Structures are given as structure tokens and as C-alpha cells.
Amino acid sequence: MPESYTLNIRRYDPESTETAHWQEFGVELDPERSVLDGILQVKDREDGSIAVRCSCRAGICGSCAVRINGRSALACNTRISDAARKAGGKPISVEPMGNMPVLKDLIVDMDAVHWKKIQRVVPWLLPDGEAPEREYIVDAEAMIDVTQSMACIQCGACVSACLALEVDRDFVGPAALAKAYRFVGDPRDGQTEERLRDLAEDPHGIYDCTHCFACIEVCPKDVAPMDQIMRLRRRATADFAIKDKNNGYGHEHAFVDIIEKWGTLHEAQLLPRSFGDGSLVRGQTEPGAVKQLLETLPTALRGLKSGKVSPKKVLSHPKLPDQDQVRRIFKEIHSKDERLELNMYIVGENAEDEEGAQAEGSGEM
Amino acid sequence: MPQHDVLVIGAGLAGQRAALAAAEGGASVGIISKVHPVRSHSNAAAGGINAALNVEDSWESHAYDTVKGSDYLGDQDAIEIMCREAPDEVLHLEHLGVTFHRDDEGRLGTRAFGGASAARTYYVADITGQALLHVLYEQLMKFDAIDRYEEWFTTALVRDESGRIAGAVTRNIRDGSFEVITAKAVILATGGNGQIFDPTTNALICTGDGIAMAYRAGAPLMDMEMVQYHPTTLAGIGLLITEGARGEGAQLYNAEGERFMEKYAPSKMELASRDVVSRAEQTEIDEGRGFPDGTVALDITKVPRARILQALREIVNVGRDFAGTDITREPIHIKPGNHYVMGGIRTDVNGETGVPGLYAAGECACLSVHGGNRLGANSLLDTLIFGRRAGAHAATEGRAMAMPKPAGSELGREQELIAGIISRDRSGRRVSEIKAELGKTMDADCSVFRDENRLRGALETVKRLQEEVETVSIDDRGSVFNQDVLGALELKFMLDNAECIVMGALERRESRGAQYRTDFPERNDEQWLKHINLTVNGGDIPDVSYSEVTLTQWEPEERKY
Numbered sequence: 001m002p003e004s005y006t007l008n009i010r011r012y013d014p015e016s017t018e019t020a021h022w023q024e025f026g027v028e029l030d031p032e033r034s035v036l037d038g039i040l041q042v043k044d045r046e047d048g049s050i051a052v053r054c055s056c057r058a059g060i061c062g063s064c065a066v067r068i069n070g071r072s073a074l075a076c077n078t079r080i081s082d083a084a085r086k087a088g089g090k091p092i093s094v095e096p097m098g099n100m101p102v103l104k105d106l107i108v109d110m111d112a113v114h115w116k117k118i119q120r121v122v123p124w125l126l127p128d129g130e131a132p133e134r135e136y137i138v139d140a141e142a143m144i145d146v147t148q149s150m151a152c153i154q155c156g157a158c159v160s161a162c163l164a165l166e167v168d169r170d171f172v173g174p175a176a177l178a179k180a181y182r183f184v185g186d187p188r189d190g191q192t193e194e195r196l197r198d199l200a201e202d203p204h205g206i207y208d209c210t211h212c213f214a215c216i217e218v219c220p221k222d223v224a225p226m227d228q229i230m231r232l233r234r235r236a237t238a239d240f241a242i243k244d245k246n247n248g249y250g251h252e253h254a255f256v257d258i259i260e261k262w263g264t265l266h267e268a269q270l271l272p273r274s275f276g277d278g279s280l281v282r283g284q285t286e287p288g289a290v291k292q293l294l295e296t297l298p299t300a301l302r303g304l305k306s307g308k309v310s311p312k313k314v315l316s317h318p319k320l321p322d323q324d325q326v327r328r329i330f331k332e333i334h335s336k337d338e339r340l341e342l343n344m345y346i347v348g349e350n351a352e353d354e355e356g357a358q359a360e361g362s363g364e365m
Numbered sequence: 366m367p368q369h370d371v372l373v374i375g376a377g378l379a380g381q382r383a384a385l386a387a388a389e390g391g392a393s394v395g396i397i398s399k400v401h402p403v404r405s406h407s408n409a410a411a412g413g414i415n416a417a418l419n420v421e422d423s424w425e426s427h428a429y430d431t432v433k434g435s436d437y438l439g440d441q442d443a444i445e446i447m448c449r450e451a452p453d454e455v456l457h458l459e460h461l462g463v464t465f466h467r468d469d470e471g472r473l474g475t476r477a478f479g480g481a482s483a484a485r486t487y488y489v490a491d492i493t494g495q496a497l498l499h500v501l502y503e504q505l506m507k508f509d510a511i512d513r514y515e516e517w518f519t520t521a522l523v524r525d526e527s528g529r530i531a532g533a534v535t536r537n538i539r540d541g542s543f544e545v546i547t548a549k550a551v552i553l554a555t556g557g558n559g560q561i562f563d564p565t566t567n568a569l570i571c572t573g574d575g576i577a578m579a580y581r582a583g584a585p586l587m588d589m590e591m592v593q594y595h596p597t598t599l600a601g602i603g604l605l606i607t608e609g610a611r612g613e614g615a616q617l618y619n620a621e622g623e624r625f626m627e628k629y630a631p632s633k634m635e636l637a638s639r640d641v642v643s644r645a646e647q648t649e650i651d652e653g654r655g656f657p658d659g660t661v662a663l664d665i666t667k668v669p670r671a672r673i674l675q676a677l678r679e680i681v682n683v684g685r686d687f688a689g690t691d692i693t694r695e696p697i698h699i700k701p702g703n704h705y706v707m708g709g710i711r712t713d714v715n716g717e718t719g720v721p722g723l724y725a726a727g728e729c730a731c732l733s734v735h736g737g738n739r740l741g742a743n744s745l746l747d748t749l750i751f752g753r754r755a756g757a758h759a760a761t762e763g764r765a766m767a768m769p770k771p772a773g774s775e776l777g778r779e780q781e782l783i784a785g786i787i788s789r790d791r792s793g794r795r796v797s798e799i800k801a802e803l804g805k806t807m808d809a810d811c812s813v814f815r816d817e818n819r820l821r822g823a824l825e826t827v828k829r830l831q832e833e834v835e836t837v838s839i840d841d842r843g844s845v846f847n848q849d850v851l852g853a854l855e856l857k858f859m860l861d862n863a864e865c866i867v868m869g870a871l872e873r874r875e876s877r878g879a880q881y882r883t884d885f886p887e888r889n890d891e892q893w894l895k896h897i898n899l900t901v902n903g904g905d906i907p908d909v910s911y912s913e914v915t916l917t918q919w920e921p922e923e924r925k926y
Binding site for chain 1: 400401403404405406408409456459460461462464465466467468469470471472473474489490492495496499500503504506507515539568569570602604605675678679682683686687688689795796797839840841842843844845846847848849852
């Protein structure tokens with residue numbers, strides 16, 4: 001049975017003298033229909049001038065990413081009843097994506113931001129040498145692994161939600177870096193180290209991500225861009241030991257070492273360890289790092305001021321009571337030959353309880 | 366005024382493949398699309414791409430399955446080319462970077478698909494079309510020789526003084542400006558026309574633009590009555606549940622819990638060809654053994670959960686987001702729904718339409734490799750093989766000739782037409798009203814089961830809507846992203862398509878493939894083993910003519926699954 005909903009749509013017409021504004025529309029829809037269905041109903045019945053990109057209606061083409069109640073999402077796979085509930089009695093707000101210039105109503109300029117960043121990561125396969133006569137022989141799991149980033153539909157929701165991009169417009173960003181992993185993780189690509197070095201050395205590259213999880217939360221296809229960025233980092237640091245000028249390498253190791261030693265983050269140790277590859281007490285080992293450490297002084301001072309770091313904390317940091325258990329986890333992981341990476345296609349939990357589930361479904365033919 | 370040796374209209378798989386082949390052939394290439402290329406509807410081809418690549422398999426077997434699937438209306442010379450060239454095309458795509466599923470030895474792995482006598486469908490989870498489309502777009506980004514016109518809407522083809530097609534009139538959607546793009550050859554790769562049906566699995570952009578433009582330019586449309594209803598679509602909104610589900614082992618049940626395909630296709634069961642499965646479902650529903658919502662049940666829980674999550678991920682999302690069903694735990698309600706048009710712009714195996722300078726490839730074209738019914742996982746193949754062939758052929762032809770000069774007044778005419786729609790008063794019907802009436806009419810009277818009476822009624826409706834569209838009213842008066850006015854143009858394209866579909870269905874007085882006439886329930890090879898061609902004649906209805914079906918090595922037989 002259709003129910004009534006109210007959409008509050010952000011309007012902007014570059015040809016009008018009116019500035020951007022909100023406009024409310026009522027729609028009648030079955031609760032399981034989508035916010036896109038709502039927008040299209042308004043267009044069909046009331047105002048055909050509302051501009052929105054949309055095509056497949058099924059969450060495949062990636063056209064209709066907008067912000068619904070402030071959250072980036074595909075309008076076509078967001079149920080209108082869910083959106084209404086989240087709006088909490090107020091109209092459902094629908095506005096264009098963030099971090100990209102608005103062209104008209106709900107349409108943003110993806111070329112100027114999203115596609116430019118995609119182009120930045122050399123988004124095509126660069127194999128070594130001539131192609132084989134038949135297919136490249138590659139590990140089945142490796143193909144499934146990169147299929148998670150292949151699942152990206154370039155909708156831009158992660159770009160819209162990215163907090164690092166808000167601060168640094170030049171950040172390569174979640175979608176493009178997920179795309180980069182699609183090549184770095186592809187065993188057929190011959191430029192793995194070059195790609196990683198490029199993205200590690202770029203001050204707006206893989207170490208520009210601030211771990212905020214926004215891209216993972218909004219991605220409609222479970223691509224988990226931040227996970228792909230972390231994989232790029234692991235490949236850069238653990239597999240290729242790329243010591244970048246952004247000190248991403250040092251920072252990554254500092255975190256791990258601190259947790260192994262104390263169990264929780266020892267803030268005062270983080271910066272010296274990140275930049276100097278050594279502890280505060282032992283002092284700096286790399287000459288260039290002194291300058292960089294000095295540049296971080298404002299950060300340290302802010303930490304002191306807010307109480308996050310105190311002189312006392314600098315000198316001593318309590319270990320977790322059961323730090324031995326943390327150490328055991330580290331030992332266990334260090335003893336593995338290979339790093340275990342799970343993703344949406346490789347789900348550890350089910351593989352064990354359903355034996356043979358990985359076998360080809362077509363074996364009988 | 367931009368000029369290219371080859372101008373491709375449409376940037377789905379056929380268009381992108383054509384553009385890449387033309388560029389590799391040394392041509393300067395322009396590719397136009399009314400949406401960004403990765404938004405194209407090739408995305409939706411979930412299940413995979415067929416190729417007889419295994420040593421135990423053979424192209425002849427693939428070709429025979431395709432011929433039989435087509436209900437012998439497919440042209441066997443074209444089918445042979447497609448099936449012979451399939452393995453190399455799949456390998457080419459693999460080399461470009463498509464992340465095809467591997468077997469335990471790291472080689473390309475396959476899944477089973479409907480109407481096929483071997484498991485020869487290569488796939489990327491259930492995002493095969495998307496993976497192919499995005500990988501080809503990677504190549505477009507790489508190639509400097511290809512100019513991309515993204516979000517440009519093509520309104521008409523233009524000719525030179527000799528009558529040769531010499532380019533197209535196109536409108537930049539971003540600012541409303543017009544451009545005539547001149548070209549030695551134009552390749553239409555604009556996809557299908559599913560939007561004339563409601564519901565449909567097709568995207569909102571699938572409005573048959575290229576089919577209508579070619580028709581208006583004098584190219585014959587062939588076998589337009591052959592419209593595929595896919596067996597597993599969601600009731601109401603019509604979204605697709607991939608045939609890959611049945612390929613992986615999902616089964617169909619009626620409301621009485623009976624696995625009804627036993628009655629209709631005892632040996633292939635759920636994996637009979639699509640026309641057969643759709644008719645079986647519709648019969649069950651019409652005879653009262655469906656669910657109250659006019660559906661039957663697809664039980665995917667027969668497939669192990671881990672396998673579903675790995676290989677059918679997308680339909681897990683579709684079930685959850687659009688039907689509120691966890692397909693790994695419970696059956697999902699489905700019905701036959703509009704999916705694909707086998708008919709289209711008649712072409713030869715190089716994509717030539719017979720109108721000088723005009724090519725077509727992909728769903729908008731009709732060679733015919735699909736005849737009366739397309740096999741699952743043959744559409745991606747069709748787009749790539751014949752997209753490539755059209756691109757290569759057009760590039761070669763173009764090398765020998767000078768850049769033509771558009772002669773006509775098409776630009777002025779199109780600008781006036783659009784300005785007229787924009788400034789028109791709002792007394793006419795809305796685009797959405799006409800579109801809705803068209804969709805409901807076509808789905809009711811020109812779908813799985815057809816008869817003369819209902820088809821005559823549908824034709825009448827279409828003719829009336831064609832008159833109403835001349836005064837259709839829109840709201841948007843602007844130039845920037847005026848989607849409203851484009852909707853009016855698309856609606857006119859759609860009505861041309863609809864008229865030809867109904868005309869073809871009326872004309873073919875037999876049942877073959879997707880065309881089932883309850884008043885002519887048998888296949889009639891003696892009279893109707895032939896293609897129906899429709900050509901515009903300036904009059905009220907198109908001219909009808911016939912052409913032979915090319916048979917090479919397979920004589921028509923009774924079709925059993």
C-alpha cells in the first residue's frame with residue numbers, strides 16, 4: 001500500500017538568478033520503493049525540471065549517488081521508508097554529493113574531481129612483455145581478491161563522503177585508490193612496485209587517508225575503499241619496504257611496534273618513532289627526520305594543551321594488564337608465512353562450515 | 366566543427382569495442398554517449414560470456430546451441446563467425462585485464478548457462494558485464510586517438526549530397542549547445558529499447574534511440590517482433606535476477622510446490638532456453654498455479670551459501686534491497702519480464718546496414734545471431750565480436766575516402782524542434798503519462814502470449830500516442846541538463862520502436878522463439894522461416910518485406926529441451 005512521504009530536494013539552477021535552495025515535494029509510494037522512485041515521481045507528476053542522473057534503478061550503473069539525510073548513497077537502493085525513518089519525522093533531505101562542484105540540482109561535476117583522480121592512478125593494466133597465447137595463469141583467489149575493487153561502480157559516494165578530501169582537495173581519494181589496488185593486487189600487472197612507490201611518495205597518496213571509515217560506510221557495493229588503501233599500504237611497507245618521504249612507512253611500523261609493546265597507543269612515542277624510526281629516549285636516528293619532527297611540534301603542543309599528551313604520559317605509558325595476550329597474537333601472526341586477507345568474496349566463516357562450497361557449481365555438465 | 370574518420374554513437378560494450386577496434390585500425394575516432402560510458406546498460410549483463418574455449422568444447426557445438434536457441438531464425442553464417450571468434454575475444458579481454466573467474470589450476474573457469482550443451486560461460490562473479498565495460502573504459506582512457514563526448518545526446522543522423530551518412534547532430538547535455546559531428550562512417554551502438562515495456566529489466570536509458578534514427582534514415586529494421594521476456598525478474602519493478610542463479614543450480618517452483626519445469630523441459634529443466642522457461646512460468650501463472658502476486662518462486666537456497674556469496678553476490682543485494690528477501694535463506698518471487706530485443710537494425714557480418722556510411726552493432730543491430738530467442742551469455746559476445754568487426758571495417762573503409770560534407774539542414778531542423786518543445790505551452794499530455802500508457806499496453810498485449818486482436822489494439826494505442834507526443838508538454842525551460850526535453854525526444858524514438866515491434870508481431874503469423882501467437886500456436890517453417898523487414902515509407906505504416914534466413918549446416922528441427 002502506498003504511503004505519503006515528503007522529499008526536501010536541494011535545488012540549484014545555474015541559469016537562474018536564484019541561489020541554491022530547498023524545495024519540498026510530497027510523494028505517494030510503497031514503502032519498499034526507493035528514494036529515486038520518489039524523485040522520479042516528482043519529476044513525472046510535478047516538476048520535470050529537477051535534474052538527477054539515473055539509469056539502471058538497480059544499484060549497478062552508479063549514476064544516482066546523492067546525499068540522503070546528509071549521508072552519501074545511491075538513491076535507487078535506499079528505501080524511501082528507511083530514509084523517512086532516519087529523517088525522524090522531518091522531510092527526507094536529498095542533496096547533491098559533496099566534494100564535487102554542483103552543476104544543476106542533484107548533478108555534480110564528476111569529471112572535475114572523480115574522473116580526474118581515477119586518471120591519476122594510471123587506470124589500465126600494464127603487464128610485462130607479450131601476452132601469453134592463452135590466458136594468464138593466475139591464482140583463483142587473487143582474481144577473486146581484486147574483484148572486490150572491480151565491483152566498484154564509480155558512483156562517487158565515497159568521494160562525496162571522504163573527510164580527508166574535504167581538507168586536502170588533492171588527495172587521490174578512496175575511489176581512485178581502490179581502483180589502484182585493482183591493478184596492484186592483479187598478478188598480471190607488471191608495475192606493482194612502481195605503482196606503490198608512486199602512491200606512497202605522493203603527499204596526497206595512500207598515506208593521506210585518515211582512517212575515518214566514511215568511505216566504507218557509504219559504499220553501496222561493499223568495495224570498502226579504505227580497506228583497499230590499507231592493502232596498498234601493507235603491500236608498500238611489508239612487501240616492498242618502500243620508505244617514503246611522507247614517513248608513511250615509519251608511521252605504519254610505529255603503530256604496530258607500539259601496540260606490540262604496550263597494547264594501547266603510546267601517543268608520545270608515535271611521532272618520534274614514525275619519523276625517526278626510533279624511540280624518543282634513544283633519540284633520532286635519521287638526520288632528515290629532525291626537521292620533520294620539528295614540523296610536528298604544533299601537533300604535539302596541541303596534544304599537550306588538550307591533555308591528550310602530558311609530560312607524565314610522555315615518560316611512562318602503562319602496558320595493558322594482559323599484554324601477554326597481545327604479544328601472543330603478534331607471535332601467532334608473525335609465524336604465518338602468508339598474510340591472510342579477507343574480503344567480501346572470500347569469507348572465512350562460511351568456507352569451513354560448508355565443505356565443497358568453493359567447488360565449481362558447473363561440475364556436472 | 367569536429368570531424369572523425371569513425372563516429373560511434375553509444376558507449377556500451379559494442380560502442381567501446383567498436384571505437385577501440387577503429388582506433389587500432391588507424392582511424393581517428395569519436396565516441397558519443399548520452400550518459401557517461403560506464404553507466405551504459407551493458408553493466409546489467411551479469412552472468413557471463415559464452416565461448417567454446419575448452420579443448421573438449423567446440424565452436425560448432427556453441428553454434429548449434431545458438432541456432433537451436435534462435436528457433437532456427439538465426440543466420441548461420443553470422444552465428445558461425447560469432448562462435449568461431451569467441452575464444453580469441455575472451456582471451457583478448459583477459460589480456461586487457463578482465464578479472465575472469467579461475468579454476469583451481471589458475472585457468473579460466475566456466476559456469477553453466479541456459480540452452481547450452483556445455484559449461485562455456487566465462488564470468489566475473491555476477492558482475493561480468495560491469496567488469497567488461499569498466500575494463501574497456503580503462504582502455505578508452507588510455508587511448509588518445511579516441512575523443513569522448515560524454516553526456517551528449519544524439520538527435521539525428523546527417524547526410525552528404527550523395528545521400529551517404531556523414532555524421533550526426535548532437536546536443537551537449539551539460540549546456541544545451543548543438544554540434545554537427547562529421548564522420549566518414551557512423552556506427553550505431555545505442556542498445557535496446559526495453560523502456561517501451563513496463564516493467565522491464567532495462568535501464569531508463571534503453572529507449573531505442575539508434576534503432577529509431579536508423580529507421581528514419583531509411584535502414585530496414587529486422588525481426589522487431591522478437592522481444593525476449595527473461596524468466597526471472599522481480600514483480601513490480603522488473604529488476605533482473607541473473608540466469609547465473611539457475612546456472613549455479615537454483616530451481617523453479619509454482620505455488621503448489623511443484624518443480625514445474627519437469628513438464629515443459631524434462632531434460633534441461635530450468636536451463637532450457639529463455640523463451641521456453643518464460644512461457645512455462647506464464648502458463649503456470651495464467652492457469653492459477655502462481656502466487657497471488659502473479660509470480661512463481663526461484664529457489665536459490667539449493668546453491669551452497671558460500672558459493673552464492675562468492676558467485677551471485679549482486680543478486681543477494683538485489684533481493685535484499687529491492688524485494689526484502691535473503692536469497693540465501695528463502696525463495697524469491699519472480700516472473701517473466703521484458704529484457705532484450707533480438708530484432709533491430711538489419712546489418713551484415715561487418716555491421717553495414719545497407720545505408721552508405723551507416724553501421725550498427727550490439728543490441729540495436731540484427732544480423733541475426735539471436736533469431737527468435739537469444740541464449741544467455743551470448744549478448745555480451747555479440748556486442749564484442751560485431752562491435753569489433755564494425756569498428757575495424759569502418760576504419761578500413763574510411764582510409765580510402767575523403768571527409769564528407771554534411772549537406773542537409775538537419776542541424777537547423779533539430780534545433781528548431783527542440784526549441785519548439787521547450788517553448789511549447791503546457792496543454793498537452795506529460796511525457797510520463799504517455800510513456801506509462803505505452804509501457805502498460807506493450808506489456809499487456811505484446812508480451813509472452815500474443816494474438817491478433819490484442820496486437821491490433823496495441824497498434825491503435827501506439828498510433829494514438831504518436832499523435833499525442835507531437836504536443837507533449839514539459840516543464841524545463843532551461844539549457845543546462847534539460848533532461849525533460851530529452852525525455853520527449855526519447856519518447857518519440859520509443860514510439861517508432863513500439864510501432865515496429867507490434868507490426869512485426871502482427872505480420873508473423875506463427876509461433877517461433879519469443880513470438881508466441883495463441884492464434885497461430887505452431888512454428889511454420891514453410892511460410893515463416895524468413896526475416897521480416899520493416900522500412901519507413903513516409904506513410905501511415907512501414908513497408909513490409911522479407912529476406913531469407915541463411916542456413917549453412919543445420920536444418921530446422923523440432924526444438925526440445
